[in-house]
Amino acid sequence: MEYKDYYRILGVDRNASLEEIKRAYRRLARQFHPDVNPGDKVAEERFKEINEAYQVLSDPQKRRQYDVLGRGWHQWQRSAASGGFEDFARRWFGQAGPGVQFVDLDDLFGRGSLADLLEAFFNIGQPRARTTYRRARRGKDMEVAVELTLEEAYHGATRRVRRGDGRVITAKIPPGARTGSRIRLSGQGEPGRGGGPPGDLYLRITVKPHPIFRQEGDDLWRDLDLDLYTAVLGGEVAVETLDGPVRLKIPPGTSSGKTFRLRGKGMPRPGRPDRRGNLYVVARVQVPSRLSAREWELFEELARLQGRAAS
Template sequence: MDLDDLFGRGSLTDLLEAFFGVGRPQARTAYRRARRGRDLEVSVELTLEEALRGTTRRVARGDGHIITAKIPPGARTGSRIRLSGQGEPGRGGGPPGDLYLNITVKPHPVFRREGDDLWRDLDLDLYTAVLGGEVTVETLDGPVRLKIPAGTSGGKTFRLRGKGMPRPGRPDQRGDLYVVIRVRVPSRLSARERKLFEELARLQGRTSS
């Protein structure tokens, strides 16, 4: 039996083409599986000040276009920020991949970071350590005054609440700043200063060599 006679001349061929794309290369292409684009990664380096306040970076997305990426406050080394749909374009009508920013925060010459807390050393002259007083401490937010009690020894740590780094995802909450005292002993003394220290030593029951 001639199937063309059964369906009518040309009808069988038309039916196969309609359902399976027989004889139509462009139709076969349309049936290729859609593929999602690859995820891409970009390394981003920040200063501690940028990590404190948040910042932006211009980065190239998957199709080569430059976008401005927002980095929120509190980013730390090892943070990974996902930019949805900014990776490699998809194929065959598939969705694009994502773009990931891998964060590194550069070391700071003054502050050391531990989680959301900051640490710093503060040199204190011997006289203030003995007698007490007030000193200025530089923080990432600007200078603050710190009261030093009399008899402060080296290694004593003062805590300044809320002067650390923002907590990731909660920028209204911040860690603390810890100030570690380093007592600076004078390397040279005037004759008058030496006599005063010798007198102090005698009062303490000590003798100088």
């Protein structure tokens, strides 16, 4: 397996502190996250490398092994997983035949370095002793169903959810969520096995129907009842949006079905809350079912004028 310089991958010095490693990881993980680079295979592979490097360098014990073994790190990983230390030793220290002993590692590396490491992990000095190692496995992903009101989907929300290890955390749901979307909480799924990383936790979103608004992608639709007089003569009416009321000018002669567009009053776009869809308002002209005597006379007068104009 090709040697990977985990320090170079994270862009940190070999003497970097754990906090410096964490900061570098968070910055790179955000930059190359698959959600930020959908369909980008190069970014996806880079993200995997970043995670692999962080899993080793953020663990003091694994980091020490990696620093000491260098290019033998991956060979040790394979040998440890299969319990085959003898093969590893032959590759790195030579074949020990009858009457041949390994050189004292303390003399070569000093007490407390490689000698301690190999003794701790491979039971050197214990004849016939053999250590078995479990292969590291990533934890399983989990999915939790989350139901939101349209207002919560518009403004963003939080939910208390249970992680794979049983702990309860507060998850942030960004503005613009819609039915069917999945939000990934990296590393919050089931714990890994044998030192493997945890899986991810996914929030599957469902937005409840709203009594006024209908959501279609980034856009919102709603009906607006207009009285006959405003529809005929024109005017200005208040229209309720998810951001509060706005004033809408109604031109004279507005008929049922006429659609008005309010730019930027729709849903926030996922990942771009500063950009929003539109709100479409459909006029529904309400014809009065009851008229006073005076109103009746006026409508009859209008009918006569209309008839005269038509003739």
